[in-house]
Amino acid sequence: MAKALPRNAEIADQLDLLADVSEILGEGSFRVVAYRRAATRIRETPGPVAELALSGRATDLPGVGKTIEQKVVEIVEDGEMHALTKRRQSVPEGVVEFLRLPGIGPKTAARIWTELGVTTLEGLQAAAESGRLRDLSGLGQKSEEKVLKALEAGAGRKAPAENRGLLGMALPAVKAIVEELSAHPAAIAVSEAGSVRRRRETVRDLDFIATSSDAPALIAAFCESEWVAEVVARGDTKAIVVGYQGLRFDLRVVPPECFGNVLQHFTGSKDHNVALREDAQRRGLSISEYGVTTVETDEVVTHEDEEALYRYLGYQPIPPELRENAGELAAARDGRIPALVELSDLRGETHCHSTWSSDGRSSIEEMASTAKGKGYSYLCLTDHSHYLRGGRLEAQWKEIDEVNARLKPFRVVRGIEVNIRADGSLDVDDAVLAELDWVIASIHTAFDRSPTERILGAIENPHVDCIGHLTGRRILKRPGADVDIEKIVERAAETGTALEINSQPDRLDLRDTHARLAGEAGVLVPISTDAHEVPALFHAELGVGLARRAWLSKEQVLNTRSWAQISKFRK
C-alpha cells in the first residue's frame, strides 16, 4: 500500500506550530504571518494539498509560494518539516503552550523562558504563585493572577475548538435577541454580526450591532433581559452578558451614519478584513470600523449600510457567508458574486425519518403536514433500511398512500436510507431499491475502513440517487471519514449522483469546502434535514447557511426543484 499522504489539517497544524515557534524565537513577523496565512488556506482547501505540492501546483493557492510548497513536500518525502524540527530543538515544548494563556504572547513567553528559565505550565504556575513572574519588567501582580486563573480553568492544555459551540445551538438565541432588541422603542437598526452572521459551523462569542435613539436605554434592556444570567461588562454603548446556556453575547450601539462600517468590521472574518484593507491600502485608502479614509486628503467617508460601503470600495456587495478571504474579493471586484440560494427557494425535503425508524419520534403524517405547512410540495421519507425488512416496507407504503390521499397534492415520496456496509455492499437488494422513488446511501459504521472506495461503490449503483452525510462527522465530537473528496465529487458528477448537505446541527456534512467543490463540479446538492422528528425539519436553515458558504446558487441545489423535475434528474 502506498504511503498515506498527510491530511491538510496536519500540514496546517505544523505550519501554525512553525509560526508559533518562530515567533518565540523572535524571527521576522511577516514570515510568521505568511506561515499562518498559508496554514489557514491549506486547512480550508477541500482536496489533498500534499498531492498538489508534489505536482508543483500548491503555489496556485493564495498565500502559498515556492518555499511553503517545498515544506509540504518535505513532510511527504522526509516525514518532517525540517525548519520546524530544527526550531523545536531550540524551543521547549511547554513554552509554546504559554501562548494559549490570555495575555501571554510570543514576547512574554520568550522572556518567561529565557529570563526565568521556566519551560513548563507547571513551572509557570509555581512561578506565578511564588511571585517570581513580577520580576519581569512589564509584568506585575495582575499578570500573575490572570495566569493562575487561566491555568486553574485548564487553559493551555485545552484545544481552542473546545471553547466553541454549535451554530445550531446559538442561532435560535441570536435571532430571538435581534427580534427582542429590534422591538425596543429606542432601537433603530439591530443586526447580528461576527461568525454567527457568516454562519460558521461553530461559534464562540455572539456579536450584535445596533443603532439607537437612546443608547443607554437599549443597553439597559439588553442587560436586564430575563435570559441574562450574568452581566460581564456594561457601559453606555457596549455591554457583554452571559446567557443561561453559557453563551456570551456582545452588544455595541453605534451612531447610524457609520452602522455599515461597524457592522462590516465586526462581521469579519479577520482574514477577509485584512485582505480588504490591504487591497484598499494599495489604492490609497485606509479602512477602519469608523470609516474609510483617503490617505492623501485625510477625508473620511462613512456608510449607513454595508452594501454602500462595498460599492464605494469598488466591490459588488459580498454576502456575509462568503467573507472568508477565499476568493470573494476578486470575484466581487469582477462582478462574479453568484446569487446565493435562500431558504425560501427550497420546495421539498429529501431526507427524513418517521416512527418507522426506531429512532424516529414523529409519524409520517406529522412530518408531512409540517413540511406542507412550510410551503413544501413533497417530502422524501427515507427511513433506515434495517427497520423495513420482512414486509414492513410494503406496510409503510400503504401508510404513505393514505397520507398522500389526505394531503394531496402534497406528496410523500417512497424513499429509503440504505446502509453502506463495512465491506462496501448495500444492505438492501437492488431489486428492492429499483422499486423505490428515492434512495440515499450512507455510511454509519467503520468510518476508517476504505470509506472512499465504499462510497464510490455506492455511487456506481444505478439505484442510488444520493449519498447521505458523506463523512459521518459529528462536529466537536468525531472528525469523520478521511475521504478523497475530489475523486468522489468527480464520479458523482459523472454518474448523476447527488451529494447531500445534511443540516443536522452537529453534522453539516458535506462541509462548506466540500460542498463548494461539488457545486463547481456540477454535482446537484440537496439540502436535507435528516429530521427524526418534526422540529428538526426547521434545521434546513443551517444547511442553507452552509450552502451559501459554499457559494451555491438556487440552480445548484437539487430540492429547489419540483418533484417532477427531480424525477427527470434521477439516473
Added chain:
DNA sequence: GCCGTTTTCGGCCCGACTGTTTTCAGTCG
C-alpha cells in the same frame, strides 16, 4: 515568506485594551 491595475523590490490592516507605566509595548480581535 508572499505578492503586484503604480512595484520582481519593498512593501506588508487597524484600533482598543491591558498592565504597567509617566509614554508604551504587547496582546487581542
